[in-house]
Amino acid sequence: MKFSINTINSLLKLKGVGPKVAEKLLRLDIHNQEDLLFHLPLRYQDRSHIYPIGSLRAGMECQITGEVQLSEIKYGRQRMLLCRLSDGTGFITLRFFHFSNAQKNQLKRGAKLLCYGEVRRGKVGFEMAHPEYQFINENEEIVLDENLSPIYPTTEGVHQLTLRNVMSQVIAKLKNNELSLPSLIPAELLKKHHWPTVKEALLYIHNPPVDTQLEDISDGKHPAQQSLIVEELLAHHLSLRQLRVAMQKENAPALVKKTNLINQFLSALPFKLTGAQEKVVQDINFDLENNYPMQRLVQGDVGSGKTVVAALAMLKAIESGYQAAIMAPTELLAEQHFQNFKSWLEPLGINVVWLSGKLKVAAKRDAIEKIGSSKGQVVVGTHALFQEGVEFFKLGLIVVDEQHRFGVHQRLALREKGNKQDGHPHQLIMTATPIPRTLAMTAYADLDCSVIDELPPGRIPVETVVIPESKRDAIVQRVEQACSEGRQIYWVCTLIEESETLQAQAAEDTANKLAEALTNVRVALVHGRMKAEQKEKVMSEFKAGEVDLLVATTVIEVGVDVPNASLMIIENAERLGLAQLHQLRGRVGRGSQESACVLMYHGTLSDTARERLAVMRETNDGFEIARKDLELRGPGEVLGTKQTGMMQMRIADLQRDQELIPQVAEMADQLFQHYPDFIEPLLNRWIGRATKYAAV
Ligand code: ADP
Ligand code: MG
Secondary structure, eight states: OOOOHHHHHHHHTSTTOOHHHHHHHHTTTOOSHHHHHTOOOSEEEOOSOOOOGGGOOTTOEEEEEEEEEEEEEEESSSEEEEEEEEOSSOEEEEEESSOOHHHHHHSOTTOEEEEEEEOEEOSSSEEEESOEEEEOOTTOOOOOOSBOEEEOOOBTTBOHHHHHHHHHHHHHHHHTTSSOOOOSSOHHHHHHHTOOOHHHHHHHHHSOBTTOOHHHHHTTOSHHHHHHHHHHHHHHHHHHHHHHHHHHTSOOOOOOOOOHHHHHHHHHSSSOOOHHHHHHHHHHHHHHTSSSOOEEEEEEOTTSOHHHHHHHHHHHHHHTTOEEEEEOSSHHHHHHHHHHHHHHHGGGTOOEEEEOTTSOHHHHHHHHHHHTSTTOSEEEESGGGGSTTOOOSSEEEEEEOOOOSOOHHHHHHHHTOSOSTTOOOEEEEEESSOOOHHHHHHHTTTSEEEEEOOOOTTOOOOEEEEEEGGGHHHHHHHHHHHHHTTOEEEEEOOOSSOOHHHHHHHHHHHHHHHHHHOTTSOEEEEOTTSOHHHHHHHHHHHHTTSOSEEEEOGGGSSSOOOTTEEEEEETTGGGSOHHHHHHHHTTSSOSSSOOEEEEEEOSSOOHHHHHHHHHHHHOOOHHHHHHHHHHHHOHHHHTTOTTTTTTOOSSOOTTTTGGGHHHHHHHHHHHHHHOGGGHHHHHHHHTTTTOOGGGO
């Protein structure tokens, strides 16, 4: 974090803030007085009342007053100070485990106290452990807070009382207009939604009236809260929209309407496109004819047929005289795409080039040369496609397949690729990990989204069971039975370790044991440590039905397509996340026969693991699973933004506040059209220093 004297100066003007405290406040991302105002309470205390001790009940958090009647140190397992406080209506014991001599001397018989704490039931009547307290004089009138008192998130070295004191100074300044803080939602819109201005909202949230429904604040439902949430969501939304606008000012080749190749390709396909595929293809075609780059995300559940959609887009690029590239996240999937595209496109006279990081030097040089000339029309590969030294001849379209976690930063990096001469290439991003529409509206506001919301006809949901490892023998028998019926099976070995070597080892052991136990079954093995040709050989044997049981690591997680496989066993399923389980399971249930998936688990299940496995048992719907995944992990993990600090919000919560997102999107439109002057200040207030996406 950058240390800037200028901004800190405004903090130093506050009483109680010296250079030390100011530096510590930086840790809370507080750089100036305005930041303090947006440092909102975690919770509140009600110090507006004094409760008669006789009226207390266990569990209450409240303020009481009284006189110390008895004060003694007790020596037990732990030394403690006990004070009996009475107000005439009853008595309560104050219990201190840590106390100084001075404290002991002051908390003596006859001392009058004002205390705040939680009431608990003790051995003899009620108690408060370590209450906050202050001494009061006989005739002094006790000044009660008019409103609820805020408790702020603190950091080491900044005490709650210090912070509260500092906060009350800036709040007073805001109240007296010494500090001006304009609402960055146009007044007209505030009025329409009955939201308070940002000033009103902050004053309310820092010190809400005593009768406030606190649940409304914690649920984000209070209008004061909502107006702040909307500002923040709006800022994030706008910053991504700005990116999109900037991209639309760039050039891209406008692809032509010719359909010769496309028609040939379609008539050779053994099936008809689903309505959903048709619709998405239309969206894409429309974009590709523009002279600025397409930025489209296609979400389609596992098995919904995204590859064909990609192929159609790529054909359009080729028909217009451009190259098209498709990038897959794993070698195995890239390899499959390569085989697939070769068999689809070579009959049409199209050259398909393969590029992966693992190619031998000569082969790689050859591939790179083709990519740099008119010889490489379609290029299939892994991220090696975008490594240094790879220059495309005339790239018109990039397809990124199976992009699960797709943070803004990755999208930005991709945008920089491609041929600058003809402008940027069009971009098509495909994902089988859908996120709910409202969330996508903000998280992917820089992209256009299409959804393939229909599976090819005849698919039967995969029946899923959850079985403990102790029943392994029964599972092995079931595998044998299935093989004798001519079914093909995946046996997936998973390890928590990222190490490919250990994973490979585990899979190898399992394959040996299974081959030993199942003498009539043709067992093969595939893992990440194998040579590309070896993997390819095994996969094509499996595809051709020459292998019955394929033991694999999670290399087969994405994209692998062998429609005849109808049973999958997943070992250590409890260790995998929902998205990964759904992906894996998506390898079966691709044909027309009934498929099953066995989730095998080890030991006792944690609560969340049990919940995940139950979700898998109950549904095959990728959107439903994604919703659950969000619930269990939160948007930061699901979107892959948590690690990078992107889309970190101060007040808004993408999940809790989903309902507001459609309004935010609409508001963003209005700001672009009618209030462009609001945009920059909004970004500065909410995103400013945290992350300027545009600058990445
Ligand atoms: P994913 O969306 O998971 O990438 P794929 O593109 O691998 O799905 O397609 C899954 C399977 O469905 C493939 O075998 C593919 O040939 C087949 N398929 C795709 N579209 C259709 C369709 N419209 N009708 C029938 N089968 C289809
Ligand atoms: Mg796919």
